[in-house]
Amino acid sequence: MSAFLCPSVPPASVLRNAIRHSRSVTSRSPPRHPYPSRISINNSYAVPNISEDSSSVPIDVVADVKTERIVVLGGTGFVGSAICKAAASKGIEVVSLSRWSGKPSYADPWVDQVTWKAGDVFYAPWDEILAGATAVVSTLGGFGNEEQMKQINGEANIVAVGAAKDHGVPKFVLISVHDYNLPSFLLSSGYFTGKRKAESEVLSKYPASGVVLRPALIYGKRKIDGFEIPLDLIGRPLERFLLAAENFTRPLNSIPGSDLLLSPPVSVDDVALAAINAVFYDNFFGVFTIEQIREAAAKLRS
Template identity: 25%
Template structure:
């Protein structure tokens, strides 16, 4: 009898991350979720405030991705680690609400050039680790841990991924899954996608001994989030229109002309890909569907 697999999902209390946890529990894996808030707010990611039965099989841990000392111990003995964190816009939401920043300035920053000092991801990750150690030391000495930094695409989509991959490789994790994206969208800055692609490139290059799997899902939907159903319908229509025009609008509309996928399909594909040692590198939309079907067939046996 094979040993129980262990998976640690960063962002496991989110829309996709929680479904990845569910799919892993269905395989009787040992599942740990790491996020800043710990347990999910179920009403924000499902249609009910009541925790589903499978959630009681998950260990819900609190941890800041930029403070490795809080979570590195959880990686040892894990077979798989998944990064399912990210931001869509960089605007300082709390600043906007409090009046410290206008929505226009937030959007201007998001659509502006990459911030200075972001050219070398590995060097930036090293500095993040040093800053984290200083912050933890200050906190232990009673000086407080300092405020949370303003999150950028470079930090969340790229640097946090590289940081987690680095720690996972050092812990001897067999496979690292990163939830990337299939394409950008007209309402998102180009840096949203470019930072994800850069994360894929750096992880593959710098940690070759660990199987890197980079999932590139399109827009994801679920009936528990009503707004996603309307967007999914528009994306489906865009996909049909793009096909009729020979792909002429795809470059401009990005993910809005790609066939959307149900979030459960993507989650099942993620877990199936991690379990299949032949899967490595970018996983595009058609392969996501194939992997999800492969996972479904196994449940029928």
């Protein structure tokens, strides 16, 4: 807080009234905490001809900090639900839009903190869904035939980016995929071409605030129809082994497709926290690799 010196002293009655009033200030310094805070400050004033003791007059300063409101596309999926959970734990208002289902069937405590909506991004009521949103996080993606992969990985995300931009949403976060050092003829499949087109759209529409996360294999506890599949039983040990062996395997990185075996898996919690980091920090934008995703997650944990 800065102190200012006035060239002249106002009448005593005016100064008393000014001291008794609260002042509101707005903070935009990242990370933006989701809750407003009240601060009591004691100030000393040397004013002539004031009989009452004003040496310790409390001034309430209310910091009205903007509440984040994010829209998660594919929020009931493996990665999407982890992002919704992480966002809710940080006090972020969350709206989820999923094509096939609304609210998940399981009853974890965080589920009730999310607004669940079912719908297709190609026909979504964007005016309603994006109202007041400060960021969109897209986990849209999937496999199928060439046309299906181009549509869900590429076109669906492109539509969402356009809608977010048209509605004035300040940030877009895309969960994409590592290229695994594959040769170009393999990267020409609908899955990768769709993802890369979506990336280009994000970085074009949001050059100073768009975020692309490129994880490799994502592991964690995945819930399907009430059953929990512990993918972390394989993913976590494999991640630790590959990270420990990086110095030995680095010379192999130049071999096309080597990353299919050598790229470390990423925890779904790390991907989720990296996405939330992107929501909180205005200087977090661009394309983020596996290592950078892990670093961003660690930053939010600290």
